[in-house]
Amino acid sequence: MITELIAIINKNLRRLLRSKTSSLIILIGPLLLIGIIGLAFNKTGLFGIQIGVFSETKNDLVNSVLEKIDTEEFKMVMEESKQKCILGVEDGRTHLCLIFPPEINSTSNIEFHVDYSRLSLVFTLLNVISTKFNQQSSEMSMDLTKQLLEKVQETSKTLGDNANLITTLKENARILGDKLSTTVDSIENLGIDTDLSQFNVTLLRSQTEQNKVIIGDYEESVSTQIDESLVQLEKIKQMVIVAREDVRNRKKTTENLKESVDWAYEKQLCFAQQTEDLTPYLDDSEALNEKLLTLNNPTCSFLYTAQKNADESLETLETTEEQLNQLLIDIQKAKVELSEFKDESTFVFEAANTQLDTAIETFGTIETSVEGAKTQLENINSAKQTLSSDLSSANQLINENMLTFNTIEGIFSNIQNSISDMSIITPESIIRPFSTQIKPLKTKMKMLDYFFPSLIVLVVMFVSVLLASTLVMKEKETSAYFRNFITPANNFFFTLGNYLTTLLIAGVQISIVIIIAATMFKINPGANLGSLIVLVLLVITLFSFLGIIIGNLLRNEETTTLTAIILSVIMFMFSSMIIPIESMSPKIAGFARINPFVISEEVLRKAIIFNRGFFELGGSITILLIELIVLFGLTIVTFKVAKKQAEE
Amino acid sequence: MQPIISFQNVFKQFRDQNVLKGINFNIYQGELFGLIGKSGAGKTTLLRSLIGFYKVDSGKILYKGKEVTHNLKEIKQLFGFGTQDNCFYQELTCAENMRYFGKLYRLPKKRIEQNIERLLKLVGLWEFKNQIANEMSGGMQRRLDLACALIHDPKILILDEPTTGLDPTLRRSMWELIERINLLGITIIISSHLLEEIEQICTKVAMIKSGRILVTGSPDQLKELYSKNEEIHLETFPGRYNIIIATLIKQGAKISYTRQEGHKIVLYVPQAEKALHQILHVLEELNESLLDVDVNKPSLSEVFEAFTGGK
Structure with a gap:
C-alpha cells in the first residue's frame, strides 16, 4: 500500500514538476509571495x-x-x-x-x-x-x-452668596402676606355697611331750628342777667370802697398806737436783752404770770409784745387794704369782662344764629349727600368685597409663592449641593468620563504579524483547492486514468495519493513561507510548533478535500480551475479579510462563520498569535474537525460518482 | 479443452441502453482473438467487462471457470490492457510510466526494472526509455502503451483498437509486434473495426453488432461459410459513383452491395468478369474516365458487411 501511494505521489510530483514553469511556481511562488508581502507589510500603520x-x-x-x-x-x-x-x-x-x-x-x-x-x-x-x-x-x-x-x-x-436673597424675598412675602391679611381684616371690619338711614338729618335740621329759637331766648336772658350783675357789681364796689376807708382809718389808729408804744419802749430804755415776746402766753394768764415773774423787766416785754402786735396788725390792715383794692380792681375787671361777655355773647349768639342757619342749610345739603353716600357705600361695599376677595387671593398666591420660594430655595440649595458634590470637576473626566486605552493582545507586532495567519490560510486555500482539483482533473483527463483502475491498486489510493501530493506541496510551500517569515521578517510562528504543524496539516487537508470534491464533480480542467478559483474567492470574500463578517446580513454571516477559511484563520490565529495549543482552541477546532469529516465523506461519495461517470 | 475465458449470456446496460445483449463465446489459451464490430457495437464494454472494470448486469464472465468479478485482484494481475487512447502519462518518460504501473501491480523493484528493459526492447523503445512520452511519435506511444499493458507479465493481453490512428506502416509494425507477443504464449484479445487487421493477425474472430455476437470462428472459416461475392475496387473521374451504380443496376448488373473506400468504390458482385464489362460500358456512356480498377478475392469484410447489414 505504501509503495503504491509513494508511486502515485511520485508520479503526481513528476507530472507537476516536469514543467519548469510549474516547478518554479511551486517552489518560487511561496518565496515571492512571502517576500513581497513581507516587504510590503513588515511595518506598522499606513504609509504614503x-x-x-x-x-x-x-x-x-x-x-x-x-x-x-x-x-x-x-x-x-x-x-x-x-x-x-x-x-x-x-x-x-x-x-x-x-x-x-x-x-x-x-x-x-x-x-x-x-x-x-x-x-x-x-x-x-x-x-x-x-x-x-x-x-x-x-x-x-x-x-x-x-x-x-x-x-x-x-x-x-x-x-451661595445670594442665598439670603431668597430668605429676604420669603420674609418680604411673609410680611406682605401678613399685611394683606391685616388689610383684608381691616377691609372686612370697615363699617361700610353702616345704615345711613340712621343719619336722620331732617330731624337734626328740625331740632336745629328749634334750638335756634331756644338760643334766641337764651340770648335775651343772658343779656338781662349780665345787666343785673353789672348793677350788683356796682353796689358791691361801693361797699368795698366804704370798707377800704374803714381799714385805712383803723390803720391810722394802729400807726398812732404804735408810735406811742415805740416811744414808751424808748423811754423805758429797754434793751433787746431785756425783752421777750409774750405773745404765746397771752391766752394763758397763769403761764403769763409765771413768765412775767421770770422777766427782768416785764414792761419792756409788754412793750415789745405790743410793738410786735401793732406791727402785725398794721401788716394785716395793709394786706386787707390791698385785698380790698384788688377786690375793687377785680370788680371793675368783672364789670368789664361782663360787658365784654355781653358783647361776646351777643356776637356768639349772632354767630350761632348764623351757624345754625348755615347748619340748617348744610343739613339740607347733607340730606342729599347722604342719599348719594348710600349709593357710594353700596358701591364701596361691593368693591370692598371684591377687594377683600382679591386680596385674599393675593394672599393665597403669596402663600403659594412662599411654597415656591421654599422650593426654589431647595432647588438652589440642591444645585449648590450638587455642584459642591460634583465628583467630576476636571475637564478631562468630563471629556473622557472613562479613559480607553487600546491595548493589543500582543504588543510590538507588525502588520505582517497580524496578517501572517491569514496569509498562511490564504496560501493553503488557493494552493490546496487549486492543486487538489487540478490533480484530480488531470488524472481524470489523462488516458492513464483507465489503466490505473485496472491495476490491483485500491481505487481510493488515487484520491489518497492526490491528497497526499497536495499535502506535501502545500506543506512544503507553507514551510518555506514560515521559514522565510521567521528568518527574514522575524515573524514568530507561535510557541507551540507541534500544534501549528498539526493545524496547518488539518487546514491543508480541509482545502484539499474541497479541491478533490470539485475535481471529482466536474468534467474538464477549465471549469474545475474556474470553480476552484471562484470557490476560493467566495471563501475569501466571506471572511473578514476584506469586509468584516459582522457587516454582513445575519444569515449570511452565520454561514460565513463556518466558512472553512474563517475557521482555519481562527485556529491558526489563536495558535500563532496567542500561542494556543491544539486542545486550547475551543469550538473552532471542533468545527474544523466536523468540516473535515463531512468533506471526507463527500470526497468518497464524489469519487464514486466520478468513477461511475468515467465508466460510462 | 477448457476455454481460458468464457462469456456466458452476459448483459450490460448503461442507463436505459442495452450495450451487451446476451454475449456468449469462448476464448482458448494462446489464441489471438479478434473482436470485430462497428463503433458503438459494444466491443470496448465487452472487453472492459472482461477485466472487471464494468460489472455486468447479468450473465457470467469466467476465467478458467471462475467468475472474474469474484477474483478481481487475480484477474487484474493476469490481464493486460492496451487501448487506443495511450493509457499512460504524457508527462512521464517511458521508464517512469512503466515503473509507475509496475508498482501499482505490486511488482518487486528488480522485476520492474527487468521488465522495463525487456519490454522496451521488445517494442523497440529501449533507446527512448528516458524520453518524455508526449515527445514521442504516435506509433511509439502506441508501443509504449503496449509495453505498459505488459509490465506485469499478464497471461492475457486485451488490445482495444490497438492500431487506430496509425499509418499503414506503423499498423503493420504493430501487427508484427502483437504476433510476437502472442508467440510468447500470451493470449491476445483484439478489438478492432479494421477487418484487414483482424483478418491479418487473428486466429479466431467474433463479430459483434449492437451488443450481440453475430458469429465466431477463424477468418478462413467465416469467409468459407459466408462469402459469395468478389470485390471490384473502382476509381473513376469525376467519380459520380451513385449515378454509375444506379445505371449499372438499371442495366441489369448484379451487385450485392457497395461501400466507398476513400476515392474508390468497392462493388461486391457474384460474377466479377461479367460485371466488369457492364461497368466499362456504363463508364463510357456516362463519360467517366477510368483511373483504376482492381478485382480481389472475397475478404472478411464481406462477411462482416453481410452480418452487419452493409450495402
Whole structure:
C-alpha cells in the first residue's frame, strides 16, 4: 500500500514538476509571495497616504487640525476647490478628501469624502483620520469644558452668596402676606355697611331750628342777667370802697398806737436783752404770770409784745387794704369782662344764629349727600368685597409663592449641593468620563504579524483547492486514468495519493513561507510548533478535500480551475479579510462563520498569535474537525460518482 | 479443452441502453482473438467487462471457470490492457510510466526494472526509455502503451483498437509486434473495426453488432461459410459513383452491395468478369474516365458487411 501511494505521489510530483514553469511556481511562488508581502507589510500603520484638503477660510483651528494630521503617514495636498478635492479621490490622486466648513463650530461638519470602493483602505484610513480628529476635538472640548466648569463653579458661588436673597424675598412675602391679611381684616371690619338711614338729618335740621329759637331766648336772658350783675357789681364796689376807708382809718389808729408804744419802749430804755415776746402766753394768764415773774423787766416785754402786735396788725390792715383794692380792681375787671361777655355773647349768639342757619342749610345739603353716600357705600361695599376677595387671593398666591420660594430655595440649595458634590470637576473626566486605552493582545507586532495567519490560510486555500482539483482533473483527463483502475491498486489510493501530493506541496510551500517569515521578517510562528504543524496539516487537508470534491464533480480542467478559483474567492470574500463578517446580513454571516477559511484563520490565529495549543482552541477546532469529516465523506461519495461517470 | 475465458449470456446496460445483449463465446489459451464490430457495437464494454472494470448486469464472465468479478485482484494481475487512447502519462518518460504501473501491480523493484528493459526492447523503445512520452511519435506511444499493458507479465493481453490512428506502416509494425507477443504464449484479445487487421493477425474472430455476437470462428472459416461475392475496387473521374451504380443496376448488373473506400468504390458482385464489362460500358456512356480498377478475392469484410447489414 505504501509503495503504491509513494508511486502515485511520485508520479503526481513528476507530472507537476516536469514543467519548469510549474516547478518554479511551486517552489518560487511561496518565496515571492512571502517576500513581497513581507516587504510590503513588515511595518506598522499606513504609509504614503495623500489627503486632499479644501478650506475656504484658513484660521488657527483649521491649521491646528491640519498640523495634527500632517505626520509621516499622511501628506496634505491643498485643493483649490471642493469639486477638485472630491475629483482627486475619484481619480485616485488622493485617498481622502477633507473639506472644512467656512466656520468650525458645533453645528458645522468637517466632510470626509472617501472612496468606499477601496474597501481595504477606507476603513483603516477613516479610523486613523477619525482618531486624529477626535484627539483635536477632545482638546477643543477640553478648553470649552474647562470654561463651562469655571462658570458652574462661579454659579455655585453666586448661589451661595445670594442665598439670603431668597430668605429676604420669603420674609418680604411673609410680611406682605401678613399685611394683606391685616388689610383684608381691616377691609372686612370697615363699617361700610353702616345704615345711613340712621343719619336722620331732617330731624337734626328740625331740632336745629328749634334750638335756634331756644338760643334766641337764651340770648335775651343772658343779656338781662349780665345787666343785673353789672348793677350788683356796682353796689358791691361801693361797699368795698366804704370798707377800704374803714381799714385805712383803723390803720391810722394802729400807726398812732404804735408810735406811742415805740416811744414808751424808748423811754423805758429797754434793751433787746431785756425783752421777750409774750405773745404765746397771752391766752394763758397763769403761764403769763409765771413768765412775767421770770422777766427782768416785764414792761419792756409788754412793750415789745405790743410793738410786735401793732406791727402785725398794721401788716394785716395793709394786706386787707390791698385785698380790698384788688377786690375793687377785680370788680371793675368783672364789670368789664361782663360787658365784654355781653358783647361776646351777643356776637356768639349772632354767630350761632348764623351757624345754625348755615347748619340748617348744610343739613339740607347733607340730606342729599347722604342719599348719594348710600349709593357710594353700596358701591364701596361691593368693591370692598371684591377687594377683600382679591386680596385674599393675593394672599393665597403669596402663600403659594412662599411654597415656591421654599422650593426654589431647595432647588438652589440642591444645585449648590450638587455642584459642591460634583465628583467630576476636571475637564478631562468630563471629556473622557472613562479613559480607553487600546491595548493589543500582543504588543510590538507588525502588520505582517497580524496578517501572517491569514496569509498562511490564504496560501493553503488557493494552493490546496487549486492543486487538489487540478490533480484530480488531470488524472481524470489523462488516458492513464483507465489503466490505473485496472491495476490491483485500491481505487481510493488515487484520491489518497492526490491528497497526499497536495499535502506535501502545500506543506512544503507553507514551510518555506514560515521559514522565510521567521528568518527574514522575524515573524514568530507561535510557541507551540507541534500544534501549528498539526493545524496547518488539518487546514491543508480541509482545502484539499474541497479541491478533490470539485475535481471529482466536474468534467474538464477549465471549469474545475474556474470553480476552484471562484470557490476560493467566495471563501475569501466571506471572511473578514476584506469586509468584516459582522457587516454582513445575519444569515449570511452565520454561514460565513463556518466558512472553512474563517475557521482555519481562527485556529491558526489563536495558535500563532496567542500561542494556543491544539486542545486550547475551543469550538473552532471542533468545527474544523466536523468540516473535515463531512468533506471526507463527500470526497468518497464524489469519487464514486466520478468513477461511475468515467465508466460510462 | 477448457476455454481460458468464457462469456456466458452476459448483459450490460448503461442507463436505459442495452450495450451487451446476451454475449456468449469462448476464448482458448494462446489464441489471438479478434473482436470485430462497428463503433458503438459494444466491443470496448465487452472487453472492459472482461477485466472487471464494468460489472455486468447479468450473465457470467469466467476465467478458467471462475467468475472474474469474484477474483478481481487475480484477474487484474493476469490481464493486460492496451487501448487506443495511450493509457499512460504524457508527462512521464517511458521508464517512469512503466515503473509507475509496475508498482501499482505490486511488482518487486528488480522485476520492474527487468521488465522495463525487456519490454522496451521488445517494442523497440529501449533507446527512448528516458524520453518524455508526449515527445514521442504516435506509433511509439502506441508501443509504449503496449509495453505498459505488459509490465506485469499478464497471461492475457486485451488490445482495444490497438492500431487506430496509425499509418499503414506503423499498423503493420504493430501487427508484427502483437504476433510476437502472442508467440510468447500470451493470449491476445483484439478489438478492432479494421477487418484487414483482424483478418491479418487473428486466429479466431467474433463479430459483434449492437451488443450481440453475430458469429465466431477463424477468418478462413467465416469467409468459407459466408462469402459469395468478389470485390471490384473502382476509381473513376469525376467519380459520380451513385449515378454509375444506379445505371449499372438499371442495366441489369448484379451487385450485392457497395461501400466507398476513400476515392474508390468497392462493388461486391457474384460474377466479377461479367460485371466488369457492364461497368466499362456504363463508364463510357456516362463519360467517366477510368483511373483504376482492381478485382480481389472475397475478404472478411464481406462477411462482416453481410452480418452487419452493409450495402
